[in-house]
Amino acid sequence: MDLDDLSVGSGATTTTEGRTIAYREYGDPDGDPVLFHHGTPGSRILPAAFHETAREASIRLLAPDRPGQGRSDPAPDADALDWADDAAAVADDAGVDRFAVLGFSGGGRFALACAHEHPDRVTRVATVAADGPPDAPTDGVGLQNRFLDVLARRAPPLLGLLFALQARTADRTEAEDALDLLTDADPETLDARIGDRPIGPLVALDLREAFRQGHDGIYREFRASARDWSFDLADVEPSVRLWHGADDQNVSPATAEYLATRLPDAEASVLSDEDHLSALLACHESALTWLAEPLR
Template sequence: MPTQPSTSRSATTPAAATGASTATGASAATADVSTVSVDDGRTIAYAEYGDPDGDPVLFFHGTPGSRLLAGLLEPAATEHGVRLVAHDRPGYGRSDPQPDRTVRDAGANAAAVLDAAEIETAGLAGFSGGSAHALATAALHPDRVDRVDVIAGIAPPEFAESTARAPRLLAGMARRAPSVLGSVLRADAWVAERRSPSAAVSRYTSDAVDETVPDDVATVVKADLLEAVARSRSGAVTEFRTTAAEWGIPLETLSKAAIDVRFHHGDVDANAPLADVRRFVAAIPTAELRVLEGADHLRTLTRAGPTALRERTE
């Protein structure tokens, strides 16, 4: 169990977030950061968006990623009366590293954040690589969760027959040469910081979608990427390794505990192929799959995220 949380009122303003042209970009850049200390001495950082008195949802960012990405959903959270809590998983943003963690450990870290925020039960929303950690939290702490929305989520390796070459290379590097991968991530962030936000966005979009990404969305995506690795690359290195191995979570618990699990996935998502997700969903009898036509990785988040928050209060 965590100790009493300490709260910081200082705002995070990464270089990429300065000059944000809309409320969405500004909120992602300036949300106050709170911290909670856990028993092993680590600190976990989190921020809140939307309605402070609303229905709680815990957001799990991607790999790599940070709490800042939840800023994309703040307008919807405010509109629909949702208290959106987003934490930096260990080794990302302002959270201390936990290099020996597994996917299963996500539940204890998430529970510490819920305790610090004085939330007994919450919905979970996991984006991309964060979906593994959201599902682990629900499966291992079913008493704290009433619903999971998996948004553009990845599939466990036993279902990932269509995984693209790049994720496989990153996973292999994380296992065999983690220090090299850390250097690659550092260099990648250096380049991304000096390029326009559209360069960061291109990692999560597909040429098959003829739709311009709004400037404020691109600004948040770039800020999220830079914040993810600004202080440590440990979070990304750890997760590229662990999510490519056996997750070790009891998926049957999701059905036994009657937790509402909904997958939202774009049909042109090149980052997380739909075919893999279909196989994964079939292994969870009570799960529902919603396919978004013409949506890639990022558009699935911007389209399905607000829908998931709206449904919390319907």
């Protein structure tokens, strides 16, 4: 898939430790800046689905790869708070001072960490289908995702083996199989929400890019999410809005309310008849519009 028509361009910055963080830009290059935090696994590719929406809404959407995924260098000892400084470095490289953050799925933790560490720069936080800390609810989670969570807590080496096997087959993942990991919705219904562009090939490309360097970065993120978030939700100062699909089997729909009750300034919305990916496509326009308000 050629992303040239679905993005503004790409960039990369170097951290103080000498690591490269790659990112891609979507929307309006002169618009209000929003940093997108991808899922686990994920990459800078998925937000291409929102290029037209961001452009029409005058939003500059910056989407970096986290360490060990896509084209960003690994950082084996880093945690979510370290990522907050990486995200700030991306903003610096793009010439951005104040910005909003949007986190999808496993990226929700990193979006909140960014706001925790940089409340002077992060204006608002939006999350969609975000996971929660180890004590978050698991009601409604499918058997496969429950199994992965158990492995992350009790048998990390086996979890690593499963991700290693997935990395071996990522390059051969078809669009239908990639979608099956995130949604039960009809592909045509999903396509209609992003201007009748096919979402399946984009999700498959995003998955392949996530495993470009192998499985280690993804494994470390998944394991850390199930064990220790390394920061207190009560210390997140910016306003937070959480969206979650009522039919989400990847992350419990109850997680949104769980997070909202622990954040100082937060509101949760549960979307009926939406699941993990479909919730993102259903609310992305509302989320981006809400995020941009304080920047204008």
